[in-house]
Each structure stands twice: as structure tokens, then as C-alpha cells.
Amino acid sequence: MKTIQYYFSPKSPWTYFGHERLLSLAKSHGASVEPKPTDLGKIFPISGGLPLDKRPPQRQAYRINELKRWSRYLNLPLNIHPKFFPVDETDASLMIAATIKDSNTEGALNLSGNLLRAVWVEDRDIANADTLVQVADESGLHGTALYAGRQAGADLYEQYTQEATELQVFGAPWYIYKxxxxxxxxxxxxLERALAD
Known part of the structure; x- marks a missing residue:
């Protein structure tokens, strides 16, 4: 079975742009996707990266141009300046990890996609408990129970972040195949070319 390891952050606009396309190409090539939410707050300092608000103005300005360009190219809606961004994605990531731990990879991928849309399309706050419960419910999961039990995913979240560090991941999304x-x-x-080989 072909397997793609998928390291990401549920608040990353670039992850949002790629999420559904990744799932589509994986399906077309008979590959499985292993979602691995990762704490970029721990990754950036050791890889030379900077949080958005610490980047020089010219880099921030170019990022906006790229977001607009990719939104148009992919024909995907995007709020360039979402109301709730930057946002603490910890609880969202823990909920994804807890869903994975419950052996529900499909549910975790669905939840991840809906969290990304919540930030970048719907102007929702994924650091807010009520929002997280609602998004989980919309993803076909039991939102209240998942939010209450999110700490069950803490060890997995830490494991993925450690894995990412060891694999020299420095941004999101990050895919590994073979x-x-x-x-x-x-x-x-x-990635698609690699899957076709």
C-alpha cells in the first residue's frame, strides 16, 4: 500500500490550499494518507523559521501576493486577512490527534479540512471551544466528547512534532513518500509524479 505521511498545521493557509488536492491525488493513485498535526511553534525556532509577525515587512507583503495568486489559480475562496489569525491551534490539533488515536483516520482528515476552512473561509475562531465542538459535529464526529477528551491526543501530537523535528521538517504542509x-x-x-512511478 502506498502511504503518504502528512505533517501539517490546521491554521496554515498553504495546508488549506493543498488539503483536498492531496486527498484527491492519493485516492487516484490508491495511496493512503497518514495525517500528523505538528506544532510549528516548536519547529520554527530550531529550523531558522520565524512566526509571521516576526518576519520582515517585505516578506509579509509578498506572502499576501502569493496567497491571492494561489487563491485565484486554484479557484479556492480565501479570506486574505481572516478575523481569527494568528490563532492558537493547540486544541484543534489535539482533537485531530485524538481522532487518529481512536483509529479514525478518515474522520481526522475530514476534521482537518473543516478546521482549515473555518479559519480561511468562514472567519471562525478555532481556539474557541464552542467553535471546535461545532466543527467536529459538522465533520461527523461527537464534538462535545471529542473536545472534552482532546488531551488523549497529547502524546500523539508530541510524537508527531518530535518526528517532524527528526525528519528536518521546517514548514507546512510537508509530505513524505518513500x-x-x-x-x-x-x-x-x-508528489503525484512520485506516486505514479
Whole structure:
């Protein structure tokens, strides 16, 4: 079975751009996707990256141009300046990890996609408990129970972050197939070529 390891953050716009496309190309090539929510707050300092608000103005300005460009190119809706961003994604990531731990990978991928849309399309606060419960319910999960039990995913979240560190991941989304890394949704074409080999 072909397997793609998928390291990501549920608040990343680039992860949002690539999420559904990743699932589509995996399906078309008979591959499975292993979602691995990762704490970029721990990854950035050791990899030379900077949080958005610490980046020089010219880099921040270019990022906005790229977001607009990709939104148009992919024909995907995007709020360039979402109301709730930056946002603490910890609880959202824990809920995804807890869903994975419950052997529900499909549910975790669905929840991840809906959390990304919540931030970048729907102007919802994924640090808010009520929002997280609602998004989980909309994803076909039991939102109240999942939110209450989110700490069950803490060890897995930490494990994924440690794995990412050891694999020299430095951004999101990050895909690994047969040991080969692909950074960014703009590398999905290369991932697809690898899957076709």
C-alpha cells in the first residue's frame, strides 16, 4: 500500500490550499494518507523559521501576493486577512490527534479540512471551544466528547512534532513518500509524479 505521511498545521493557509488536492491525488493513485498535526511553534525556532509577525515587512507583503495568486489559480475562496489569525491551534490539533488515536483516520482528515476552512473561509475562531465542538459535529464526529477528551491526543501530537523535528521538517504542509520529502502544496505535482512511478 502506498502511504503518504502528512505533517501539517490546521491554521496554515498553504495546508488549506493543498488539503483536498492531496486527498484527491492519493485516492487516484490508491495511496493512503497518514495525517500528523505538528506544532510549528516548536519547529520554527530550531529550523531558522520565524512566526509571521516576526518576519520582515517585505516578506509579509509578498506572502499576501502569493496567497491571492494561489487563491485565484486554484479557484479556492480565501479570506486574505481572516478575523481569527494568528490563532492558537493547540486544541484543534489535539482533537485531530485524538481522532487518529481512536483509529479514525478518515474522520481526522475530514476534521482537518473543516478546521482549515473555518479559519480561511468562514472567519471562525478555532481556539474557541464552542467553535471546535461545532466543527467536529459538522465533520461527523461527537464534538462535545471529542473536545472534552482532546488531551488523549497529547502524546500523539508530541510524537508527531518530535518526528517532524527528526525528519528536518521546517514548514507546512510537508509530505513524505518513500522517504522523500515534499514541502508545500506547490510540490503536489512532484508528489503525484512520485506516486505514479
Amino acid at each position: 522517504g522523500e520529502p515534499f514541502w508545500g502544496q506547490d510540490r503536489l505535482d512532484f
